[in-house]
Structure formats: C-alpha cells, structure tokens
Amino acid sequence: MSVSKVRGTENRSDIPAPSAPVRLATSIRNLTKEYVLKSETVRALRGVSFDVPEGDYVAIMGPSGSGKSTLLNLLGCLDKPTSGSLMLGDDDIASMTDDQLADIRSQRIGFVFQSYNLIQQLSVLENIQVPLYYQGRLGPKERERAVALATEVGLKDRLGHRPSQLSGGQQQRVAIARSLINDPFFVLADEATGNLDSVTTDEILAIFDRLNSEGRTIIMVTHEDDVAMRAKRIVRLKDGLLHTDEVVTEQERNEMREKQAAAVAEFLARE
Numbered sequence: 001m002s003v004s005k006v007r008g009t010e011n012r013s014d015i016p017a018p019s020a021p022v023r024l025a026t027s028i029r030n031l032t033k034e035y036v037l038k039s040e041t042v043r044a045l046r047g048v049s050f051d052v053p054e055g056d057y058v059a060i061m062g063p064s065g066s067g068k069s070t071l072l073n074l075l076g077c078l079d080k081p082t083s084g085s086l087m088l089g090d091d092d093i094a095s096m097t098d099d100q101l102a103d104i105r106s107q108r109i110g111f112v113f114q115s116y117n118l119i120q121q122l123s124v125l126e127n128i129q130v131p132l133y134y135q136g137r138l139g140p141k142e143r144e145r146a147v148a149l150a151t152e153v154g155l156k157d158r159l160g161h162r163p164s165q166l167s168g169g170q171q172q173r174v175a176i177a178r179s180l181i182n183d184p185f186f187v188l189a190d191e192a193t194g195n196l197d198s199v200t201t202d203e204i205l206a207i208f209d210r211l212n213s214e215g216r217t218i219i220m221v222t223h224e225d226d227v228a229m230r231a232k233r234i235v236r237l238k239d240g241l242l243h244t245d246e247v248v249t250e251q252e253r254n255e256m257r258e259k260q261a262a263a264v265a266e267f268l269a270r271e
C-alpha cells in the first residue's frame, strides 16, 4: 500500500482552497481517555489530535487495543474524555452534561454498526425514522424525508418490509438511511462491512462513496486495508497515540475501486 504521507488538510485537492474557510465536522485536541480500574489505570488514549473537515472521509485503523473503539465512543458522544477537547461544531463534548451528550448523540450523529442494530418489529420506513421518535418529530415532512433516504439507498420498493425479510446488505442500507435522517455532523461507521460478503461490501462502499461525493462527512473504523483504501484519508492509532495520518490519493482510491469491482465480477461469474 502506498499512501502519500500528507497530514491534515495540506495538499488536499478535495478540500476547499484557503480562500474558502474550511469548516470542521470535528476537531480533536490532546484527547485522553483513562479507564480507572481497581488495580490499575488504563491509558486508552494518550493525547490524540486531528481535525476532520466537513466533506472528509476518514478511516480509523490500528491494532487491537490501540484505542479505536475508545475514540469512536468519544466521537459518538457515548463517553466523555478524561482531558483534552473534542469539538462538534461549536460545542466541546468534554464540558457537556450527560443529557446534552444524549441529545447531541441522537440528533447530530449518524451511527452505522456492524450488526445493523435495527428494530425487528418495525418496518424499513419506521426504522429509518427511529431517531426522530425520540424528538417527537414525526410528521408528513419527516416521512417524506425517510422515503427519499430509502430511495437514495435503493430500498424504495421495500418500505414495508421488516428487517428479517431483508438481506444483510439491505439491512445495512436501512441503517445508512437511518443514520442520515437527522442531517448529522458526520456518519460514524463501526466495521460497517464486517458482516458482509465482498459483493455486498462493494455495494455499501459505493453508497458511502456517493454520500461523500454529495458532501457527507464519513468517519469509519475498519480492520480491513481494502476498505480503508476507499476513504480519502487513513488515521492510524498505536498504543493510544496517533501513529500516522495519511491521504489516499484519488488514483489510489480508483485503483482500489477497480480491484474490488474485478473481484466482484469474478465472484459473480463463478456463481
């Protein structure tokens, strides 16, 4: 893998030129997280700093225990840092109350999990609208938006289906549509293709590509190099620290797309 070693927003053709101020989806400074146990304190994050400009597509990688889930939990407002700052828009989550964190989590962050996390008793359309239930925002406009999102992820003719009547890839599409219903700061994807075969993985990554080209910010944790190479940037953690922060060039992303498309075609030809 040859990713060019360029950090932050320097030399980024996909990020607006300096004349247009770069708006940040999130900004992380000296972020630490310690878990205090009876016998020891685990320093899961030991001072991590990076920015995610709006419209970026970042893959977070690193060996087991390097702090990926801890960082994801902080980005998703599921936990608070021990020190440092994590800005979402103008708000620092470090200084928020638990109630404020819960509000931001349900209203401004789109989650996509490996196991889809859909509600089995609800239809596709209802699952997409779940984040709105908690805010009491369910009217014809919201329904229209949910239908539009279902259409965007290719599920227009499955609106009344239950999750058990869908394939894994279709369930993940529902989760992606659900993640967008609140127009989030960013979509946070945790091993989103981890349960999917190569054909379906390619379909889901194509949806992420499209969403990102429409301006959506995507942050995903993955163990898979081939999945990470579809992002615009790879942040690697090691021992709770930022190890590398590398841009994936458009050429490298295209090559990975072509490689994966060829593998899918070969697989389908064998079927």
Ligand SMILES: Nc1ncnc2c1ncn2[C@@H]1O[C@H](COP(=O)(O)OP(=O)(O)OP(=O)(O)O)[C@@H](O)[C@H]1O
Binding pocket: 035, 037, 042, 043, 044, 062, 063, 064, 065, 066, 067, 068, 069, 070, 071
């Ligand atoms: N709730 C917790 N209490 C105590 N220690 C924890 C807790 N969560 C994580 N850790 C520790 O923090 C460190 C970082 O863990 P984390 O789960 O963030 O790593 P990871 O990179 O996501 O690993 P993996 O790829 O295996 O999921 C590890 O040493 C882990 O044992």
